[in-house]
Amino acid sequence: MGSFVSFQCKFCRYEESSIGVGHGKTTSPFLALYRCQHCNTFGSTWIYENKIPRCSSCYDDALTLLPDDVRKVNCPKCGEPGVITPKEGSWE
Ligand SMILES: [Zn+2]
Numbered sequence: 630m631g632s633f634v635s636f637q638c639k640f641c642r643y644e645e646s647s648i649g650v651g652h653g654k655t656t657s658p659f660l661a662l663y664r665c666q667h668c669n670t671f672g673s674t675w676i677y678e679n680k681i682p683r684c685s686s687c688y689d690d691a692l693t694l695l696p697d698d699v700r701k702v703n704c705p706k707c708g709e710p711g712v713i714t715p716k717e718g719s720w721e
């Protein structure tokens with residue numbers, strides 16, 4: 630089952646409250662965390678085999694993919710360290 634995380638930057642107050650990660654009943658495709666260099670957002674996108682992952686906001690492919698268990702990442706808006714927190718709940 631997939632889970633959710635939230636991202637929060639206390640410096641510029643940018644936050645994303647409910648980002649799905651992981652995979653559901655099948656292992657592929659799965660949701661991976663990314664930071665988009667094009668629209669400067671943080672989120673997750675579906676990863677398919679043989680397909681380039683794209684930002685779910687701007688559809689650009691200038692993404693930095695991040696591991697599921699990452700807990701600290703530089704804020705895409707201001708560059709200061711932001712915090713990723715696991716959230717309750719799951720999805721299939
Ligand atoms: Zn920030």
Ligand SMILES: [Zn+2]
Pocket residue numbers: 665666667668669670684685686687688689
């Ligand atoms: Zn983007």
